[in-house]
Amino acid sequence: MSKPKPEKERVLKKPLKKIVTKTISEKDINGFFDENEIDFLQANVSLEVMDFLRESLKERLAGKEIKRGKTEDFIKQALKEVLLEVVSQKGKGFEQVIKESKKHGKPACFVFLGFNGSGKTTTIAKAAHYMLSKGFKPVLAAGDTFRAASIEQLEHHGEKLGIKVIKHQYGSDSAAVVFDAKKFAESKGYDAVLADTAGRAHTDKNLMEELSKVVRVNKPDMKILVLDSLTGNDAVEQARTFDSFVGVDAVILTKTDVDEKGGSILSVCYAIKKPVLFLGTGQDYEDFESFEPKKFVNRLLEE
Structure with a gap:
């Protein structure tokens, strides 16, 4: 019969999770758009679309846990998915x-x-x-x-x-x-x-x-x-x-x-x-x- 693991080893797992993960907040998403807004506007993306993209990402990402240091990559991947949905309109050729x-x-x-x-x-x-x-x-x-x-x-x-x-x-x-x-x-x-x-x-x-x-x-x-x-x-x-x-x-x-x-x-x-x-x-x-x-x-x- 195996011995139970020491209590000390088990309780360390929760703090460790907080160290290696992060919860995405609306502030993170706003920061991403504030940083990239000028580039989008210079590319002729309208303000109306910018607002839509910002809100869409908040709905999809706010509250999700990700690895620390990966916030921008995670937001960018989600943005890519939303952009594809917008431009992939169905129709006949x-x-x-x-x-x-x-x-x-x-x-x-x-x-x-x-x-x-x-x-x-x-x-x-x-x-x-x-x-x-x-x-x-x-x-x-x-x-x-x-x-x-x-x-x-x-x-x-x-x-x-x-x-x-x-x-x-x-x-x-x-x-x-x-x-x-x-x-x-x-x-x-x-x-x-x-x-x-x-x-x-x-x-x-x-x-x-x-x-x-x-x-x-x-x-x-x-x-x-x-x-x-x-x-x-x-x-x-x-x-x-x-x-x-x-x-x-x-x-x-x-x-x-x-x-x-x-x-x-x-x-x-x-x-x-x-x-x-x-x-x-x-x-x-x-x-x-x-x-x-x-x-x-x-x-x-x-x-």
């Missing part, structure tokens, strides 16, 4: 939408929305190039009948890519242009219609009414918002405005090769809870990367 439409014997209709200067028309060309590379046959619809030279710009891309462009006169009804493009694509066996739209200021009521009509008449399979990542927090306001008027299904952010960290991606995902499909990373048609949430979060946290 181009291929899935096109294949689903083909099952119903019709071309998929993609309507591109966005403010002037966001790179919308170039993004449409990149999307068309991407679809061609996947074996699909797209047609372009010159639905921006307001901006000078917008139709010629889209035709230029169409010529370079060998893609048909459906157009009307400037000042024409944008909804009618997209409608005609859909009819053409269906009659000729095309797989997809990529429609450009006007991009006046997102505060322009007439523009929003016009876009609402385009959507109401044509019932697109996907409404894609194109945002300039360099506009910072204004991208969030644009996203909310377009989403409230016409409903956004997915987002593409441009100029991310210039926007070093791309915190506006995080802010937009948080604001409208819609997936980011692609990132524009340059001027060439090939500069069009599928968005990878893990890669983005690692870059944001410099891992």
